Amino acid sequence: MALELKNVTKRVGAIEHIKDTSLVLESGHFNVLLGATGSGKTSLIKLMAGLDPIASGTVWMDGQDVTRLSTQKRNISLVHQFFINYPHMTVFDNIASPLKVAGMAKSEIEGRVEEAADILQLRPMLHRRPHELSGGQQQRTALARAIAKESRAVFLDEPLANLDYKLREELRDQLPDLFAGRGAVVVYATSEPEEALLLGGKTALMRDGRVTQFGTTADIYRNPANVDAARVFSDPPINTAEIQKEGNTARLTRDVSWVLDGAAADLRDGAYTIAIRPHHVLPFAGTAPSVRIAGRVQVTELSGSESSAHFDLGLPGSNDSWVSLSAGVHPYEVGEMHDFYMDPSAAYVFAPDGSRVA
Amino acid sequence: MKTENQKAWLFVLPVLALVAFNALIPMMTVVNYSVQETFGDNVFFWQGLDWFQQILRSDRFHDALGRQFLFTFLILIIEVPLGIAIALSMPRKGFWVPVCLVLMALPMLIPWNVVGAMWNIFTLPDIGLLGYFLNHVLGINYDMTQDPVAAWITIVTMDVWHWTSLVVLLSYAGLVSIPDAYYQAAKIDGASNWAVFRFIQLPKMKTVLTIAILLRFMDSFNIYTEPFVLTGGGPGNSTTLLSIDLVKIALGQFDLGPAAAMSLIYFAITLLVSWLFYTLMTKDDLN
Structure with a gap:
């Protein structure tokens, strides 16, 4: 049928x-x-x-x-x-x-x-x-x-x-x-x-x-x-932010940038949106190549097997916060700066009209 | 904690007083007349149940009762299906809904004696629009003042014109309360228009139709003004319905005793039929 x-x-x-x-x-x-x-x-x-x-x-x-x-x-x-x-x-x-x-x-x-x-x-x-x-x-x-x-x-x-x-x-x-x-x-x-x-x-x-x-x-x-x-399909909500691409470098904030590879590297220079699921943003550096992002912890939630932390990206003029979701219990202090590590290969890249480009 | 006192009676008292004045007291006056004979001057003679026996045995009462049942039967058998059919064909939404509703309500807004007078003039053979048209254009011999059949056709048509709207409006109210989802479900089940009517629309209209039929039964069974103005009960006694006969006895002949007995019998029949009908129609819902 x-x-x-x-x-x-x-x-x-x-x-x-x-x-x-x-x-x-x-x-x-x-x-x-x-x-x-x-x-x-x-x-x-x-x-x-x-x-x-x-x-x-x-x-x-x-x-x-x-x-x-x-x-x-x-x-x-x-x-x-x-x-x-x-x-x-x-x-x-x-x-x-x-x-x-x-x-x-x-x-x-x-x-x-x-x-x-x-x-x-x-x-x-x-x-x-x-x-x-x-x-x-x-x-x-x-x-x-x-x-x-x-x-x-x-x-x-x-x-x-x-x-x-x-x-x-x-x-x-x-x-x-x-x-x-x-x-x-x-x-x-x-x-x-x-x-x-x-x-x-x-x-x-x-x-x-x-x-x-x-x-x-x-x-x-x-x-x-x-x-x-x-x-x-993201719970907690997927993290999004605007990045600037110049050459093969993606820049999130003044301090946070990384080297692009694959399809993303071939894009024209300009502004893009990235989206990355909370479980690809971890409070520790994993084995995969990762980008360190320092953020001020706003809210933390502990469940029996997972910890999530909402943190301020520190982008000027933006109230956007990101979420990190990781297994186990992590000692976050609300209001303190904390380092998070993002796996850029897990991020989706979208053009300004919302369509996926990498 | 439940407290018991008699205060509730205070709330019932006003209603009791009202009912006593508008129903019980007049009714007891009639009962009083029905068992006595009076010649005026407030002089009464005890008669027992004589008047009741006399009325129940009289051919005149039987004939009037027969005519009354025939009239009610005819108008119900026409008005109910016709009313449902009109309600079904009325639009459910849009500009025409209020137009249709107002048009439907118009006949019911006209005073009853005016309806009788209107139809009287309308059907006069020489000057009435319908009467002239039938007699002088179509060549049909139609004169309700002479011909009992014509008189019956006229009073039934008049009642259908006057009161079908009531059935239409009540049925329509029942119809519009059916959510679209039921029609969709029926379509999806593969139901024909007849099945939709039989299994969705009719059951949903049942309550309002019961009320419509009850109202039409009681009103038509007690009808007086319109046929009185239209035919005066004639020609002969051919359209003398119960209420017309009753008034003739009470006010024409001034036989207050028999008239009172007849009123009570009349009332009992109306009550009995209404009760029977209502009980039968709502029997399923009680189970």
């Missing part, structure tokens, strides 16, 4: 909600749409589901052009952030509703509903109404409906956002197994980077109605295409 978008756009009035987007989403793994609220995740899902009209471009399912095909005929499932179940029907009827509409035999409906109910542990609730269920059970009912239908594509639009923390973790761990081996293209929209990392598969980063990067989730983590992509 594959779901393909070719140069799709969506307009509401004069505003372009989805800008020229092309994507190939495949079955066998999760396809995560990751972006902040308003970045176009739900809009894109509605286009794929046929719920909203497409301004231009085409949608393909398994090599078939479905752009003009009505939602009813696309054989898809959608699970919303809000629990959408038919309030006057029992859980059984809710799960069975798409099968009944399809005119399936009663015995087969029962078989499929019971299978889906078993997977989602809804067996004891089959004859209750949605309002008699907890939020987690209601959402599991919606998921069971998607599973029982055996549709070609399943869209999960922030399905865990309205659940409490514990249920969210529980259901998130189950999700990949629920859809494994069913052959459906699974599209999962979320605003939480952590979910994308945990669910694995591929991720499409979305921003302002555009897919800014698409690839396996691990690859986006390792090779962000732009500053935003680099920021997404």
